[in-house]
Amino acid sequence: MNGRRMKPTMMSRVCLSLIYCAVLLTVCSIPFPAYSEEMQTPSAAGSNSIISRIIIEIRDLPRDDERLKAMAGNLVFLKEGEPFSEDRLRDSIDALTLANEFREIHVDSKEEADGISLFFQLTPLRRIKDITITGQAPLFEREILNAITIYSGDAFVREDLPKQAELITALYQREGFIRPNVTIPALKDENDGNFIINITIEKGAYYSFDDIVIRGNRSFSDTRLKFKMKSWRATLRPGSSGRFIEEDLRKDIEGLTSFYRSRGYADVTIDHDMKKNAETGSVSVAMTITEGPRYDITFTGNKEFWNMTLQKDLVLFESGNRNDLGLKRSIRNIRERYRKAGYLETRVSPVEDRKQEDEQTVRSIALVIDEGPQTIVGSITIEGNRTLDEEKIKGQMLTRLPGFMEKGAYVPEKLEEGMFAIKSLYTREGYNAAVIGETVRWSDDKRHVDITLTITEGLQTVISSAHIEGVDAVTREEAYDAIKLREGEPFRRYMIRSDENALAQLISEKGYPHVTVRSHTTVSKDTSQADIMYQVAEGPKVAMGEVYFSGNFRTKEKVLRNELELNKGEPFSLTKMLEQQRNIRNMNIFNSVRFKTIGLKENSDTAHLIVEVEEKKPYFFELGGGYESDRGLFAQTTVGDHNLFGTNKYGWIGGKISEIGYRGDMGLVEQRFLKTRTTLSLNLFAERLEEFNQEFGTKSYGASVGFTRKMSPSLTAGLSFSLEQREQYSLGSATGDEFQSRSILVTTPSLNYDTRDSFIRPTKGIFSYCSVDVSTGLRNSLDNFLKYRVDVRYYVTPFNRLTLAWLGRAGYISTYGSDGTVPKDQLFYLGGTSDVRGFDENLLRYDAAGDPVGGRAALSGSFEARIDLGGNFELAPFIDTGSVRRTFDGGGSDSFRSSVGIGLRYITPIGPIGLLYGHKLDRRDGESAGRFHFSIGYTF
Structure with missing residues (x-):
């Protein structure tokens, strides 16, 4: 250091020792990053010295030197003109370390005539x-x-x-x-x-299965067991995709164990010996299966439950039966099932018979069930209740009288739970000393019980006064509005803590994050009155300081700051702090986001936020192809940038081609339009389309702009505008005004409600969409109409492997300012993969010549039962129906046409691939019986 260093006094030596110890403890206790950090403490500092100067030097100056110097200045809690503090020095070093911006922190001091000078030398880290x-x-x-x-x-x-x-x-x-x-x-x-x-x-060479030997398997062949092993099936694949992975073998052994148990071999054990040869890359595995006896479990004496129901309680076929523990647990489960149904004296006795069948030991166990009497509740009587009516009290009970959908079984545990609920009800009303007693009278045959609940209410405790002291940050009215325990209300002791928290949260949001609220309650001798005093210690007021970002090499800082809810100098709010953290995490351009708040722990009057982000790779390229029944062979590609120019805009260019045409798109999505929560979408497109079985094609190009905004987590509102140049051309000899080039302006408001648990494979929830296209022809009146669309889907999973799915769609076109004619390419058509399966594409309704007929109204509905078969396969029986109405040429019928069918789907990580067959229920002369459909993704 420059300047003469003053000789330290005895007091300064003591202080120096204290500083050194404090910093040493800090260094040992802080979770440092994985780089070494040099920390040196002041060489001399008296505990009562005044800080005359604080000098911060950034070594190896990077381009953002001023930013780092300003950050360091904000994170040093020592101030010029204030007394030197060891604690504040330690807090400063902690904060500089937590900021994760400096790989070396060197602190030195110099005693001068006017006080002590502190020198911080900081070496930035590289990222x-x-x-x-x-x-x-x-x-x-x-x-x-x-x-x-x-x-x-x-x-x-x-x-x-x-x-x-x-x-x-x-x-x-x-x-x-x-x-x-x-x-x-x-x-x-x-x-x-x-x-x-x-x-x-x-990567180099990889291991491959050379041989697998299975011994001890008497019940199942080697081939069957091998095909259940992923590690063995891999050998059927070419190249490195068929390599041997030891973890797969471990899972295969677990899977084979489960398979054996599910087939009745509860005692099965599988051992294996694996030999690897690194020189040849070969792997040999010898598996020894000890099947044990096959269990054949039957039930006798059960009248209340079916055998299939009791089978669910047999855990030995899932977890095994070592030392008969699985059998004992299964018996306990059965007894518990009966007990919950009111059979309190059920006995389950295993009767075993071992025998040999085809050189195999069979352990036949008959579970003999003596159900005993089922105890039914004959009556429930409530006594002693003066304040609460009987129906309200009975509403708290789980024990019920026999009735509709209620057997009225008596279960002692349910009665106890109901009594606890009644006690809680009285407590909520201020009767804190209420006592609930029960008397259970049994019939001689133990088939009926009469229950009497005797309630000793005691005195109601009412709040005589509630006072709040020590509040300056909010008005008296705001403070009292925050609490629930007010004068005249029943006294509920359990609500005191929630009132303390509510009051603390109210004050904390005004910039007092260190607020504490303590309550003191005084209850009168006769317990009829309670006085509550809330004592508030607001603590120091804290303002929002600076926000520092790191890791955003591509993303512009102003884009991140748009997500902030707190501005510098505003009162610190934990709610807004969490909200802005959610905002940044919800941006789809980061793999991870980490937040650090500096200043709260140090009791500073300013809280700074450090945000460390890990950016995703912004560029992407997608290429796909395949076959679907509604468009034939297809190929598609998209290239884009999820973070265009670092502005959190999503831009892409894409194209697709198939047997029915081609389309090109170029789009841009702005997530925060004008810094609001509204999303802006821009799109340019060009398309040529000739759908299957149609007698016309269309060529179109245009642009669209759309606005969407989430009104709630499930509800999204939208408004879009599109300007399109469209030309319908005949694939035959037809002529007319509709085959001329048309310019169309369409305005579409929409609402979307979505509570599905998955976009790819929904198992529960609702999806609904409704929109209105306000179409205006700019050159003619053919496109002057309103097109209404409604789409509703419902999913429910009543059982583990069964999902039921419903779909309803409706569309209607209403013309205005024209002669009522609507071009064919704007009408509704049904039939095919996307709506009524079993029919050819667009041919649900057709004329005498076999050409599709479109209408101004269409209704369709579908139901599917999606059955999980295991192994990523799904069976899907379905029924579809639909009707096309309000046609112009009158061909076909307005009646509904329906089909039933079944499909098999294979579930991939990006969605299902399915082959479905639909059979017409009202087949007409000359029609096929049905049709196969191949689809990628769910129909709905």
């Missing part, structure tokens, strides 16, 4: 700007990133790179590769001093 990976196949990039401990935006520490190579190597070894080689060079970006990590993976 990982990007992580690129080559050679990762067959694994995905995300699997690699999940395996390592560094991430984009993290502090760069060169010493950590060998550890990352070890982690990736271990991952590939677990995935079956023998000697993978991983290199991780780091390249410095000279523009900003940060680093780009390049991970290169040379």
Whole structure:
């Protein structure tokens, strides 16, 4: 340091020792990042010294030096002109460390005539700007990133790179590769001093199944067992996709154990011996199966429950039966089931018979059930209740009299729960000393009980006064509105804590996060009155300080600041703080977001926020293809950027081609239009379409702009505008005004309600959509109409492997300002994969020539039962119906046409692939009996 260092006095030596110990404890207790941090403390500082100067120096000046210097100044809680404090120095070092911006923090001091000068020398850390990976196949990039401990935006520490190579190597070894080689060079970006990590993976050879020997399997063949093993089925795949993965073998053994148990072999054990040859890459596995006896369990004496119901209680076929523990648990489960049905004396006795069948031991166990009498509640009498009426009290009870959908079984545990609920009811009314007693009178045959509940209410405790002291941050009226225990209300002791919390939250939101509320209650001797005093200690007022972002190499800082709910200088609000954290986390451009608040723990008058983000890869490329019944062979591709120019805008260009035409799109989505919660979507498109069985085609191009806003987590409102140049052309010899080029302006308000648990594979919830197209022809009146659409779907899963799905759709066109004619390409058509299966595309209604007929009204409905078969397969019987009405040429019929059918789907991570067959219920002359449909994704 420059300047003469004064000789420390005895007092300063003591203070120096205290500072050193304090900082040492700080260093030991702080969870440091994975880089070394040099911390030196002032060489001399008297505890009563005044701080004359604070100098902050940033070493190795980066481009954002002023930002770092301002950050450091805000995070140093010592102030010039104030007495030096060891605690504040420790807090400052803690804050600078927590900020995760400096790899070295050096603090020194110098005693001068006017006080003590503090010198902070800070060396910024460098960050990982990007992580690129080559050679990762067959694994995905995300699997690699999940395996390592560094991430984009993290502090760069060169010493950590060998550890990352070890982690990736271990991952590939677990995935079956023998000697993978991983290199991780780091390249410095000279523009900003940060680093780009390049991970290169040379996978090398992999293990393959050479042989698997299964011994001891008498009941099931080798082939059947092997086909149940993922590790063995992999050998049927080519290349590295067929490699041997040890974890798969472990899961296969668990799966085979479960399979054996489900077939009655509850005592089965499977041992294996695995030998790997790293030189040849071969793996040999010898499995020894000890099947044990086959259990044949039957039930006798059961009248209340079916055998199928009692089978659910047999846990030995799921968890095994070592030392007969599974059988004993199963018997307990059966007895408990009977007890809940009112059979309080049920006995279950196992009667065993061992025998040999085809050289196999069969352990036949008959569970002999002596159900005993079922006890039914004959009457429920309430006595002693003066304040609460009998019906309200009985409403708290789980014990019921026999009636509609109620057997009236007597279960002592339910009676106890009901008495506790009645006690709670009285407590809510201020009767804190109420006593609930019960008398149960049994009939001689123990088949009926009469229950009498005797209630001793005691005195009601009423709040005679409620006072709040120590509040300045809010008005008296606001404070009293926050509490529920007010003068004249019943005294509920359990609500005191909630009132304390409500009052504290109210005051905390005004900028007092350190507020504490303590209550004191005085109850009169006769317990009829209670006085409550809430004592408030507001603590220091805290304002919102600076917000610092790191890791946002691409995302502009102003975009992140748009998500903030708190501005600098505003009273600190925990609710708004959490809200802005949710806002940033909900941005779809980050893999992870971490928040750190600095200043609250240190009791500072300002709280600063540190936000560390890990950006997603912004660019994407998608390519797909396949076959679907409604469009034939198809291919599609999309390229885009999820974070266009770092502005959180989503831009893309895409195209698709199929047997029915092609389409090109270019779009842009703005998540925060004009800094609001409204989403703006822009789209340019061009399309040529000739749908199956139609006698016309369409060419169109245009632009659309749409606005959507979430009104609630489930409800979304939308408004869109589209301008389209459209041309309908005949595929035959037809002519008319509708085949001329048309310019159309469409305004579409819409509402979307969605409570589904999954977009890809819903099992419960509701989806509904309604919209109105206000269409206006700019050159003619053919497109002057209102088109109404309603789509409602409902999903429920009554059983574990069964999902029921309903669909209802309706559409209606109402013309205005024209002769009532609507072009064919604007009408509704039904039939095909997307609505009424079993019919050809668009041919639910057709004319005498066999051409499709469209209408201004359409109704359709579908029902599916989706049955999970296991192994990612799903069986789906269905019934569809629909009707096309208000046609122009009168061909066909207005009546509903229906079909039934069944489908088989294979569930992939991105949705199902299905083959379905629909059979016409009202087949007409000349029609086929039905039709196959191949689809990707659910119909609804």
